[in-house]
Amino acid sequence: MSRFYSYINTPKTILSLYTGDIPFSAFLKNFFSKEKKYGSRDRRTISSLCYYYFRTGHAIEDRDLEERILTGLFLCTTTPNEILENKKPEWNEKVTLPLAEKISVAKIDVEKIFAFNDELSKDVNAKLFNTSFLIQPKLFARVRPGKQQVVKQKLEAAQTNFEEINNTCLAFANGTKLEAILDINKEVVIQDYNSQRVGELMTATNISAPVSVWDCCAASGGKAIMAYDILRDCKLTVSDVRQTIIQNLHKRLKDAGIKDYYAFVTDLTNHKNLQSALNNKKFDFIICDAPCSGSGTWSRTPEQLLFLKKEEITRYSDLQKSICVNTIPFLKKGGYFLYITCSVFKKENEDIIHFIQDKFSLTLVKMELLKGYEIQADTMFATLFQLT
Incomplete structure (x- = not known):
């Protein structure tokens, strides 16, 4: 039980301290450098929970901090997990549902995630744009001229999954360590x-x-x-x-x-x-x-x-x-x-x-x-x- 208590209360502490003055990734790095008690798995879990909270934006500001963290976890993940099982078992049973159905279960108005819909460029679909914050973006790389064959060979040898968008654009799961496989900037450029x-x-x-x-x-x-x-x-x-x-x-x-x-x-x-x-x-x-x-x-x-x-x-x-x-x-x-x-x-x-x-x-x-x-x-x- 103490582990789940820490997994929720540490993000609550972090989020209450963060003021937006520096990128959140830098703030987390500073926080964990001072708090040595957290292992790598703990740091990943706590960091993810914080980011899930941010992804709900302004949609559920009327709920308490723990509820907002758990709602973000439910909406932004697709497999059952022990935190939801411990805190919200009824949601853990439904975490594999399509996102639209989970939004209904969590009872949130997705178009309130983004605060400035009235400022959007005319061709932006506000609902789709707001909903996209609940989905982790992909990592993209541009293959430089003449490097297509060697890049694919290296990726296949490393058994790294990728999607070929076109002849020069490859997509990967976010967090893929391409620098350990490819010669960055010489063979590929990390570029959306x-x-x-x-x-x-x-x-x-x-x-x-x-x-x-x-x-x-x-x-x-x-x-x-x-x-x-x-x-x-x-x-x-x-x-x-x-x-x-x-x-x-x-x-x-x-x-x-x-x-x-x-x-x-x-x-x-x-x-x-x-x-x-x-x-x-x-x-x-x-x-x-x-x-x-x-x-x-x-x-x-x-x-x-x-x-x-x-x-x-x-x-x-x-x-x-x-x-x-x-x-x-x-x-x-x-x-x-x-x-x-x-x-x-x-x-x-x-x-x-x-x-x-x-x-x-x-x-x-x-x-x-x-x-x-x-x-x-x-x-x-x-x-x-x-x-x-």
């Missing part, structure tokens, strides 16, 4: 399915080689590596706001075998510094994977369901407008500007597109909401413009 689909917009261009590409919000470099693989003969420039990001990016590009590129640190909202860094250089292709709320990825970080404040949406939207105003002037005539977010909010998506259209003489080539909530992937928004 819809992040990979952004490459479809890269192929919708008709720029003659060599192509000058600027990934202005490069972050971890996934889009930069994809541009290098798709556009082939390209001169790559990458930038981001923090030196630590660029340092990590240097290592990742080196692992990917990309040597000829220019990297610099800049604040894209500071026009003067940006002008100095680029010295009036212009590009055939600008990738703007803009800083955003990340709301399309919250099934991976469900704590955000409870901690994002509504005013943050407007703050991100204002930031995105500033970045677009300062980066688009570096586009060559005939060049392309690719605006991307991993957000589901209209203010970060369609409203920014309207802003760009009002501010600049750009032709909209393609705009698409990449729905991930139906396929255990991230939801993204991508729009391709051309300066004609």
